[in-house]
Amino acid sequence: MEEIIADPANESRKRDLGGKDPSPPELLRKIEQLEIELVQKEEKLLETDLLYEHLSWLLSRVHAAAEDGKQDTLLIAKRTNDMKKKIKVRTQKMMALVAELSMQQALAIKLQQEVRDKEQFLMIVSSRIDQGLPPPEEIENECLKILCDEKMQKEAAEARAKHAAEEEQAAAPGYIRTTAEPRPTAYIPSDEHTLPLPRPYGALAPFKPTEPGANMRHFGKPLVKPIQV
Known part of the structure; x- marks a missing residue:
């Protein structure tokens, strides 16, 4: 196949294409039509670019508005939480006040x-006094209780005064x-030639024995044996 096509003497190696070439005026008209179509395509492309820019601008505005909306939503959520906390605190205070009021x-x-x-008891006591009867036992017990309280208060005051005096001393x-x-x-010396003035014992003070304690009950008394002469 390659040898047949490469042989220049072979007439059958070429094949003429059918049809005819357009004339120059037709080519010019075709070129003008293609230029018109190219201009139309460029206009459509420009319109598409303008539309794309406009849509991009609108999308940027929408995105900015959405971001602002997020910030506003966050701020509103924070304020809502703060108001809920305040309402909860006020509700607790109100419940406490209601309980205290109850x-x-x-x-x-x-x-x-x-x-x-x-008042009823006072009326009963007044009627008994008017009749010359003694007051009820409750009144007597109350009076004794009051006297006992006064005595205890007096003793407590004396004890406080004594304690204060001891602290001051x-x-x-x-x-x-x-x-x-x-x-x-x-000691006071008994010498006739000295004045009867107290004189300190010094280092040889008299010994004072201690009193027998409770443990002495464990010891028996000694038996006194008779002395035989």
């Missing part, structure tokens, strides 16, 4: 009942606070 109302009702009872210079029994630290 307690105060119950206390007021109780006090009113006590006032009515006291303890604050004096040279004072030694102790619970031991006081012992003599000086």
Whole structure:
């Protein structure tokens, strides 16, 4: 096949194509038509570019609005949460106030009942006094209780005053606070040639034996044996 096509003497190696070539005027008209179509395509392309730019601008605005909306939504959500917290705190305070008000109302009702009872009791006591009868035992017990309370308060006041005096005495210079029994630290000489003034014992103070304790009950008394002469 290659040899047949490469042989220049072979007439059958070429094949003429049918048809005819257009004339120059036809080619010019064809070129003008193609140029017109090219211009139309360019116009459409420009319109498409303008439309694309406009859509891009609109999309950018929509995107910016969406971002602003996100920020606004976040801010609104934060404010909503803050308001919910405040409402919760106020609700708790209101519930506490309602509970306290209920307690105060119950206390007021109780006090009113006590006032009515006291008034009734006072009327009974007044009627007994008018009749020359002694007051009820409750009044006597109440009076004894009041006297006992006054006595206890008086003793407590005296104890506080005594404690304050002891603290004031303890604050004096040279004072030694102790619970031991006081012992003599000086003696009065019996010499006729000296004045009867207290004289300190010094290093050889008299010995004071301790009192027998409770453990002495464990020891028996010694048996006194008779002396045989």
